[in-house]
Amino acid sequence: MAEKVLMKGNEAFAEAVIRGGVRFYFGYPITPQSEIPEFMSRELPKRGGKFLQAESELGAVNMAYGCGAAGGNAFISSSSPGIALMQEGMSFLCSAEVPLTILNASRGGPGIGSIQPGQADYFQVTRGGGNGDYRIPVFAPASIQEAIDILYDAPALADEWRNPVMILVDGLMGQMMEPVVLPEPKTPVTSADIPKLKPWAISGSEKGQRSVVKSLRLQPEVLEQHVEKLFEKYNRMEQELQKVECDSIEDAEVVFVAFGTMARLAREAMEILQSQGIKAGLIRPISLWPFPYYAFDALTDKTKVVISTELSMGQMIQDVQLGVKGRFPVKLIHRTGGMLPTSIEIVDKTKKILEEVR
């Protein structure tokens, strides 16, 4: 196994996508992820790649659209309000079936908000933001190593599905350091490989083959057919891309549901409750879309309550309710605006909730 290194989240994220084959970065700085464009501006040129600071987030996503349409492996990153600007482009990329790896270091909102960790972009990233019927797989790692593993695979996943793929982190993960093992760099795709690997791409074929990458379909019959085709793909994604980690849920009286940074707080709260003799468990969705609804089927009659634990006013809780299907009460423990609870705060609130439902 490769040697462990201590890496700061933002630099680890950037290194992981480069090792995963990305050679093109388009971005516009925004806290708390500006170390990613900084790292890319330094490292990509050394590895035969291109870094370009766009004039805006809208510029960045559309440059990535063009790059991806030509067959390049592109990466963009931003934070909540910047992602909002990029979502217009994401809808276009989905319609045109152009791959792209996207990182969102989400922060407190709404508006320009704060730079501290937030999860109030759950609706934004799982329900669209851009226009039209489209879907983007969203993965929310809870450790730097997990983020590395997901980001390393993301460019290939985006290529495989011909669709953007998003990784959702926050500023806390971006600033945190953890020991990690970096995977072996993949051989990047060259211009010569593209016509073979991506026959759909606008690669400048000499044999008169015509590739068309577009999102405009003025005839409604044609557009409907196209969207139906996209949804055959999204339906397969729903089957194949669900990812979840479950801990101690079989006999749990109380089950937390949490992702990302909040999952680490919820895990400690779970351990504290367990040490006090209260049976607690954790469902940690790693894919937010497709949401792992099936994980809730494993809950038994011993469960008294399911608690959605979020850094928002309660957004994922709607998916939790869909997963629970009315079998148990669903409650919310939350902070927002960039505030984080302590694990003790979660424990205390959980005990109050347990008194109510017992």
Next chain:
Amino acid sequence: MATNKLFFAGSGGQGVLTMGQMVTYAAMYADMNATWLPSYGPEMRGGTANCTVVISTDKPVSCPLIYEADNVVVMNLPSLVKFESLVKPGGNLFINSTLIDQKATRDDINVYYVDAGGIALKLGNARTANVVMLGAVVEVSKVVPVEMIYKIMEKTFSGRKAHLLDINKQAFHAWKPE
């Protein structure tokens, strides 16, 4: 020790983030699990700097955020005022007595007054004050093996900085418990 939570606080430039990183590196070299989390945000500009280190010997670190700490280091007075309450009962509080002339107010914790700046000055390099303090923390808490602190020092102070290795090793062992 299953989990040990450490917290380092002071003002920018006192090396509090570095202290935390050295402990984290040492933990990693010793095959332990660890997280290092700096404070970040507007309060970093001109105010206090701090970082949290969580070390776990038997499983991945559950949570990089803390509500109490086994070991708290305060390098300036505002940090003492703000973070004395963070020490868990029976835990250790390390006070940089060079700059802090106040005493701790709690009697349910172990308090160590470390003249980090004075000791560093006597050694001939005032900038090693944070390493003097780190030495005290590792000596008292035994949270990471000393050899692993050496290992990160040897990696850090190499090449152009190689001449700083000896003074840092001296500084690391300069504080003695009373």
